[in-house]
Amino acid sequence: MLIMASLVLPAGGSARTLQQVLNEGRIQIGGVLIAPWAIRPEPGELSGFEVDVSKKLAEDLGVAIEFRVYSPERIVAALEAGEIDLIAAGLPISPETAIRVNFSQPYSTMGITMATNRETTVLVTELEDFDDPDYRIAAVAGSEAAELVAQIFPTAELLEFETSQQASTALVDGSADAYLDNEPLPTYLSLDNPAIVDTPLTGPLIQSRSGFAVNKGDPDFLAFLNAWITAREADTWLPTIHSFWFQSLRWRDE
Amino acid sequence: MLIMASLVLPAGGSARTLQQVLNEGRIQIGGVLIAPWAIRPEPGELSGFEVDVSKKLAEDLGVAIEFRVYSPERIVAALEAGEIDLIAAGLPISPETAIRVNFSQPYSTMGITMATNRETTVLVTELEDFDDPDYRIAAVAGSEAAELVAQIFPTAELLEFETSQQASTALVDGSADAYLDNEPLPTYLSLDNPAIVDTPLTGPLIQSRSGFAVNKGDPDFLAFLNAWITAREADTWLPTIHSFWFQSLRWRDE
Amino acid sequence: MLIMASLVLPAGGSARTLQQVLNEGRIQIGGVLIAPWAIRPEPGELSGFEVDVSKKLAEDLGVAIEFRVYSPERIVAALEAGEIDLIAAGLPISPETAIRVNFSQPYSTMGITMATNRETTVLVTELEDFDDPDYRIAAVAGSEAAELVAQIFPTAELLEFETSQQASTALVDGSADAYLDNEPLPTYLSLDNPAIVDTPLTGPLIQSRSGFAVNKGDPDFLAFLNAWITAREADTWLPTIHSFWFQSLRWRDE
Numbered sequence: 001m002l003i004m005a006s007l008v009l010p011a012g013g014s015a016r017t018l019q020q021v022l023n024e025g026r027i028q029i030g031g032v033l034i035a036p037w038a039i040r041p042e043p044g045e046l047s048g049f050e051v052d053v054s055k056k057l058a059e060d061l062g063v064a065i066e067f068r069v070y071s072p073e074r075i076v077a078a079l080e081a082g083e084i085d086l087i088a089a090g091l092p093i094s095p096e097t098a099i100r101v102n103f104s105q106p107y108s109t110m111g112i113t114m115a116t117n118r119e120t121t122v123l124v125t126e127l128e129d130f131d132d133p134d135y136r137i138a139a140v141a142g143s144e145a146a147e148l149v150a151q152i153f154p155t156a157e158l159l160e161f162e163t164s165q166q167a168s169t170a171l172v173d174g175s176a177d178a179y180l181d182n183e184p185l186p187t188y189l190s191l192d193n194p195a196i197v198d199t200p201l202t203g204p205l206i207q208s209r210s211g212f213a214v215n216k217g218d219p220d221f222l223a224f225l226n227a228w229i230t231a232r233e234a235d236t237w238l239p240t241i242h243s244f245w246f247q248s249l250r251w252r253d254e
Numbered sequence: 255m256l257i258m259a260s261l262v263l264p265a266g267g268s269a270r271t272l273q274q275v276l277n278e279g280r281i282q283i284g285g286v287l288i289a290p291w292a293i294r295p296e297p298g299e300l301s302g303f304e305v306d307v308s309k310k311l312a313e314d315l316g317v318a319i320e321f322r323v324y325s326p327e328r329i330v331a332a333l334e335a336g337e338i339d340l341i342a343a344g345l346p347i348s349p350e351t352a353i354r355v356n357f358s359q360p361y362s363t364m365g366i367t368m369a370t371n372r373e374t375t376v377l378v379t380e381l382e383d384f385d386d387p388d389y390r391i392a393a394v395a396g397s398e399a400a401e402l403v404a405q406i407f408p409t410a411e412l413l414e415f416e417t418s419q420q421a422s423t424a425l426v427d428g429s430a431d432a433y434l435d436n437e438p439l440p441t442y443l444s445l446d447n448p449a450i451v452d453t454p455l456t457g458p459l460i461q462s463r464s465g466f467a468v469n470k471g472d473p474d475f476l477a478f479l480n481a482w483i484t485a486r487e488a489d490t491w492l493p494t495i496h497s498f499w500f501q502s503l504r505w506r507d508e
Numbered sequence: 509m510l511i512m513a514s515l516v517l518p519a520g521g522s523a524r525t526l527q528q529v530l531n532e533g534r535i536q537i538g539g540v541l542i543a544p545w546a547i548r549p550e551p552g553e554l555s556g557f558e559v560d561v562s563k564k565l566a567e568d569l570g571v572a573i574e575f576r577v578y579s580p581e582r583i584v585a586a587l588e589a590g591e592i593d594l595i596a597a598g599l600p601i602s603p604e605t606a607i608r609v610n611f612s613q614p615y616s617t618m619g620i621t622m623a624t625n626r627e628t629t630v631l632v633t634e635l636e637d638f639d640d641p642d643y644r645i646a647a648v649a650g651s652e653a654a655e656l657v658a659q660i661f662p663t664a665e666l667l668e669f670e671t672s673q674q675a676s677t678a679l680v681d682g683s684a685d686a687y688l689d690n691e692p693l694p695t696y697l698s699l700d701n702p703a704i705v706d707t708p709l710t711g712p713l714i715q716s717r718s719g720f721a722v723n724k725g726d727p728d729f730l731a732f733l734n735a736w737i738t739a740r741e742a743d744t745w746l747p748t749i750h751s752f753w754f755q756s757l758r759w760r761d762e
Binding site for chain 1 (some may be wrong): 557600601603605606607610611613614617633714715716717719725726727730
């Protein structure tokens, strides 16, 4: 009867504390399939920035890892339901989500930045120069990036596209002078087309920071995660792995 | 009987957790009436940096806000007594206060800085130059700023005044060459008299940092507040509102 | 009988919370006897960076202090056993230790840096220049510093010594061109031999950060320590005392 009872429960059917994770020797981590956070290069395989982070975290805890993939809409509910012990998904630290779960300190930054066509913007010296009817700025229709273009470059011509692929193609073929999108897309475009595309800004125009999320009620878990981030930033493990996934395209060759 | 019992309790008669705040749909926040932290422009009205912060925090929590005003001497006791759920009052993070309540990470910095008379200090190139009997430095008698003048400019002439108003007037009319006081007074003086007064230092001479304070025993409240600060700094809401109240005088026109 | 029972328990036989420390008016802090963290200048005397930090912390808590000395191998177990309430020992924030205890935010940074012989390295302009068979780099055999030399200067000549004393002597007498070791040894060597030895790097090559450690299960203790560090960094007490012990040799004269 007891065995039956445990069989009908879903795996990880209730939220586990750090101590339970250690006792059971297994951590269940949730991520989202968005490159480069988590990627499925082949069926049954997983790689990506948050997959590397999760593996290192589990290794440092001395426990086995189970990495589960969720949609961005479902992942917080999955943590609340105890299907997973931790979210490592580039989840933005937002007031709305912080009401439901506890965030660690941030360990990565996301944001919207600008890629430019080197040739058609050769005369531009300041960001404000783009606020000119002569400049055509590409973004995905209805996206936060498109709103940002309308807001900070109101007199420029906004070219709206259905997909990031189409918007970035417009920049490369010269039919747009600039392209705003979420990182790392503008950086990747510049790495793929170094002679044509530049990313002239030193930081994102709008940014959010992301951290691990765990369930409420376990401050020791949070203290461990904050110490882990501090340690793995100091020994350069985190900045090195972040740079590999967000500032290079070497991961495509692996 | 039960209803009676609850009626005789003062409103918010015991410390409430974040969960209780969310359940009851109402947060009681305490502040102090010191410009620009909290200001009463008209009877019954409140504005100011911490009032804006408190409103945004309550809005993000999805709860109603009750903002109560205390003296600096009484506000920590009011939190301990459960009259309020949270302090948003530019409360300096100090060891003494941290024994009694839990502080969030800091979200603003306060400090003593120097305003100078542009004309009489035109030859000054370094801070050390003021340590000279030819320079007259104004401060409020018995204040921390006056102690600081005596300590770092021992050979300068210290002019002590009863009020900040008198000390700053001395700077503007040229009877003092420099004036040390708590921010934002020196910055406001320079904004009000841009042709006469400068604030040449890039940072305060002495500083303290301030954060939210909540009662002990609710680490989830602290985790929420830290995430809120991280999110509202990343999206520039906090630095923008801080700059409006501390680096400009536009709020006087509202 | 009750008195007997308490006598057979070791002093501080179980982990105490911050509240218990305050109630009993006494804190037991553990350190390690490594200069300049803790030093025994005379039998029965203790001084050093962490001794100063511990005294200030106890003073700010308004409690008596008992500072106990442990080996680095034993100190975490001593905290877990409740022999001490807090570790102030330059303990590196590492994932491995963070599984056992809770770390505060960091308040100091340690790392390996390089001292150079001014005369023999006069032509060096970049760190990479040392990766040359003409350069002889000293380190303690089998140390992390020696591994680092092999890793970042693979073609340089690695000179291995039994002790830091021998390695640093080789640098001073010109039989080595550079010397890698844990801070503050390279800085001290340069302060002792300013005409001969330089520390040209602006930061350590490898670093770790250290904080206070307390037992798990007391998030209010952690919140107090984080506020204490924030306050004592803002008022410059912590950077001043750190600089005295790590960037000067004035403590040798005391």
